Amino acid sequence: MKLNNTSQYAIRIVAYIVQNGSKNKYNAKDISKKLSIPYKYLTKIMSLLVEGNIILSSRGREGGYNIAKELSEIKIGDILEAVKESLHQEECVLGNHLCNKMEKCILHDKWLFTKNSMQEMFKNTTLDDFIAKGVQR
Amino acid sequence: MKLNNTSQYAIRIVAYIVQNGSKNKYNAKDISKKLSIPYKYLTKIMSLLVEGNIILSSRGREGGYNIAKELSEIKIGDILEAVKESLHQEECVLGNHLCNKMEKCILHDKWLFTKNSMQEMFKNTTLDDFIAKGVQR
DNA sequence: TCTAATGACTACCTTAATGTAGTCATTGAA
């Protein structure tokens, strides 16, 4: 029961940037080293974050990545969405195919409750929360 | 963000048995058909449930599976444990390696809160809850 | 005692997620 690897990396990447100065620019090689994420895998994830409007990139010499918006505008949920982590409500704990409007799978209500609270957490946690609290990593 | 396939199947299998009479015996072929779980995959999962003391099996002609204990003694959490779904508290949302006693990853506290509530739900939900509520599937 | 019906075991195959390699496109600075 956890986020997949790609999502974990994505959150760590964005957090790293936020915590080391969101105004600065970061290149892939450095991020890769600092966070021990395989270089090529990292650039793949960065592209997803760029596509998802979390990160801006500039190519060429002196290029790199930086944050696309104000910290208060970026939610953890946005990051997860950018890397396609499935968080959708309609997905049931026992698989979609069992649940519909008429019938519920056995765990439906209980699961939905905890799942909703998790989604709320992701939706409501913005990047400036980390800065504000001075969290280390 | 969901339980893996094996866990989903395991819960559905046990629920099926409970809802169709926990005193009866069920053979693999029937369960496989009724729940649309591939036969061989099913027997693999059944072995895990037997090993985990959720289910009893008897071999040979007229053999089959039945529930090992009283319904009130079996928790959803036990089923998940039997099939090795990882629910352990020490596993952090951003991977184990970042969190230790001294330092916490950025999402640690928030994640832990929702995760705990999920674990509580799994721990506190026993099979007789389903019977009591007359849930369909 | 035989045998058909059952679950157990082992090894393999398939698929999707994870990770790697190579090359192309862009751009600032010498």
Added chain:
DNA sequence: TTCAATGACTACATTAAGGTAGTCATTAGA
């Protein structure tokens, strides 16, 4: 204007989860 440093793109390789096949072991009943 060249070129080195960068990110983007495409294709492939590896790994782990999901799923299948074949055979063995057990047992109730004819």
